[in-house]
């Protein structure tokens with residue numbers, strides 16, 4: 694995993710379009726995501742695996758619970774990144790037939806090293822075109838923190854439907870409603886305020902299809918693709934605590950927006966974020982503890998997939 698704090702600030706076709714007040718297209722989105730993941734490979738799991746819910750589960754474990762531990766099923770992790778979810782699934786049930794897909798070769802290379810001897814098949818491909826996977830061949834498609842980044846989204850859902858068996862299931866971990874986690878909106882707004890000093894319309898236009906970020910709009914989007922299935926969206930909150938600067942850096946590393954900040958501005962943002970996340974504001978910097986909480990949602994589509 695690379696150091697997410699070795700920060701240069703980055704430019705892509707996507708950020709250049711925003712800077713010129715244009716609406717970036719899907720190629721610009723892919724270019725931007727590939728640059729971020731090439732530069733900061735493995736960054737998602739650093740934050741996602743540190744944050745836990747009140748039952749001690751991180752978001753990978755919460756999603757993995759939807760896969761039975763005692764059956765031999767075929768499971769596809771869509772946009773598997775560096776493979777933390779696949780590793781959890783393999784450790785729990787050696788009878789699973791595991792597959793992972795991602796468009797970023799650096800993330801897949803990291804996934805390959807941790808999944809050695811697991812029999813997992815990894816493919817470099819976009820989620821909009823899963824031609825490497827046969828029709829009706831997958832029992833469960835999982836997608837951890839990536840659906841929000843995909844645009845266009847409709848072909849992704851169509852491909853998920855095509856590869857699933859008729860009694861299969863599709864489950865995705867996505868951003869939860871901002872107000873579900875105490876202080877989350879303030880963290881979001883603080884980071885975006887620094888980013889908007891450099892790119893004013895970052896936020897107004899964001900990565901992916903905005904409909905995936907709202908529970909109602911996500912529900913109706915998914916209902917269009919799976920009209921006969923049962924769709925549920927549950928919300929949960931995960932948190933982490935520790936030395937405040939470390940917590941601020943890991944939390945900031947989870948926001949794609951923070952990657953566009955230049956080093957000096959990033960330092961200022963981390964300082965403000967540390968003040969915001971400090972549990973006891975009056976203690977000295979060296980001993981200050983911080984807490985960060987974030988809302989997550991788990992989408993589940995089951996039954997009558999076709």
Ligand SMILES: C[S@@+](CC[C@H](N)C(=O)[O-])C[C@H]1O[C@@H](n2cnc3c(N)ncnc32)[C@H](O)[C@@H]1O
Pocket residue numbers: 726730737738741771772773774775776777778794795796797800818819820821836837838839842843844
């Ligand atoms: C936030 S990371 C999540 C990675 C992994 N699922 C995890 O949670 O650790 C998003 C991942 O989605 C991948 N991704 C984004 N859009 C994609 C697309 N259209 N097709 C395939 N992969 C995509 C990126 O390459 C990246 O690895």
